[in-house]
Amino acid sequence: MKWLNHVIVKIMPIFPRSFISLFSRRYIAGETLPEAIVTSQQLNGSGMWITMDVLGENITRLDEATDAKNACLQVLDAIHQNQILGNVSLKLTQLGLKIDQAACIDNVTEIVERARHYHNFVRIDMEDATCTDDTLAICLKMHQHYDRVGTVIQACLKRSEADVRMLTDQGINLRICKGIYDEPADIAYKKRQEVQDNYMHLIKLMLERNCYVGIATHDPVLIDHAYAAIKQRNLAPDRYEFQMLLGVAETRREQIVADGHHLRVYVPFGEQWYAYSIRRLKENPQMAGYILKNLFIRG
Numbered sequence: 310m311k312w313l314n315h316v317i318v319k320i321m322p323i324f325p326r327s328f329i330s331l332f333s334r335r336y337i338a339g340e341t342l343p344e345a346i347v348t349s350q351q352l353n354g355s356g357m358w359i360t361m362d363v364l365g366e367n368i369t370r371l372d373e374a375t376d377a378k379n380a381c382l383q384v385l386d387a388i389h390q391n392q393i394l395g396n397v398s399l400k401l402t403q404l405g406l407k408i409d410q411a412a413c414i415d416n417v418t419e420i421v422e423r424a425r426h427y428h429n430f431v432r433i434d435m436e437d438a439t440c441t442d443d444t445l446a447i448c449l450k451m452h453q454h455y456d457r458v459g460t461v462i463q464a465c466l467k468r469s470e471a472d473v474r475m476l477t478d479q480g481i482n483l484r485i486c487k488g489i490y491d492e493p494a495d496i497a498y499k500k501r502q503e504v505q506d507n508y509m510h511l512i513k514l515m516l517e518r519n520c521y522v523g524i525a526t527h528d529p530v531l532i533d534h535a536y537a538a539i540k541q542r543n544l545a546p547d548r549y550e551f552q553m554l555l556g557v558a559e560t561r562r563e564q565i566v567a568d569g570h571h572l573r574v575y576v577p578f579g580e581q582w583y584a585y586s587i588r589r590l591k592e593n594p595q596m597a598g599y600i601l602k603n604l605f606i607r608g
C-alpha cells in the first residue's frame with residue numbers, strides 16, 4: 310500500500326479545502342485566538358501545559374511580519390490574562406527572517422520583551438536547514454538579554470550534536486524533535502533507525518549536561534527510551550517535559566501525565582491552517598488513505 314500513500318500525498322493539493330478542513334479540526338485549535346484559548350484551558354484542565362503557535366511561515370512582505378509579531382504579542386497577553394499554563398512558539402521566517410534579518414530581530418526582540426514582562430518563555434521553532442545558523446544565532450542573542458528563550462534541535466541533522474553542545478554550554482533550554490523537513494543526505498540522516506539513535510543520543514546529552522529538555526515526539530520507541538533514561542538517572546519531573554502536537558497520540562499523552570511527567574501540547578491556530586494541515590497529512594499517510602476513502606464514499 311506504500312505506493313498508494315505516495316500517490317495520495319502527490320495529489321493532496323487538489324483535495325477540496327472544505328475536506329481538508331474537516332480533517333484539520335483535530336490538529337488545529339481554530340482560526341482565532343479565543344478558540345485557541347478555549348482549547349488551552351481544556352488541556353490545562355487535563356493537567357497539560359501548552360505552547361501556542363500562530364500559523365504561518367515564509368511570508369513575502371514585511372507588513373505580514375509585523376502582523377505576525379502583533380499576533381504573538383496578543384498570544385502572550387491572552388495567556389497572561391486567562392492564566393493559561395503555557396508559552397508561545399514562533400517561526401522566524403514568519404517574522405521576516407528571509408526578507409530583512411534586522412527587522413526580524415526587532416520583531417523577536419519585541420516578543421521576548423513582552424514575554425519578560427510576564428515572566429513567560431519563548432520557544433523559537435526550527436525550520437529547514439537554510440534557517441539553522443540564523444535561528445541559533447538569534448536564539449543566542451535573545452538569550453543574552455533574557456534567559457527564558459529556547460529553540461529546537463532536529464535529530465535528523467548531522468550537525469545537531471555540535472549544536473546541542475554549543476547551546477547547552479550557554480544553558481539554553483532545547484526542544485529535541487526528529488525534524489519535519491526533507492533535508493539532503495549529505496547533511497541529514499535518512500534512515501528511521503539513524504534518526505531514532507541520534508534522537509536518544511541528544512536527549513541523553515541534554516540530561517548529562519543538566520539542561521532542561523523538551524522531549525517532542527509521539528514515537529512509542531523513543532518515549533519508552535526516554536522513560537528508561539529518566540528512571541536510570543532518577544530525574545525529578547522539573548528537569549524535562551514531554552511535548553506533543555495537538556490531536557496526535559492522545560491516549561499516550563494522557564498516560565504520560567498519569568505517570569507523573571509534565572506534558573506540553575503544541576496548539577496551532579490561525580487563518581493559515583491549510584498549509585499546516587497538508588503537512589500533518591503528509592506525515593500520516595494512513596490518515597491520507599482514510600481521507601481518500603471518504604472522498605470516494607462521499608462521491
Ligand code: FDA
Pocket residue numbers: 433434435436461463486487488489490525526527528529552553554556557558574575589590592593596
Ligand atoms: P513519528 O513520525 O515516527 O511518529 C510516531 C507515531 O506518532 C506515528 O506512527 C503516528 O502514529 C503518530 N503520528 C506522528 N505524526 C502524526 C500526525 N501528524 N498525525 C497523526 N499521527 C501522527 N519539527 C521541526 O522540524 N521543527 C520544529 O520546531 C518542530 N516542533 C515540534 C514541536 C512539537 C511539540 C512536536 C511534537 C513536534 C515538532 N516537530 C518539529 C515535528 C517533528 O520534527 C516530527 O516531524 C514529528 O513530531 C513526527 O515525529 P515523531 O517523533 O512523532 O515520530
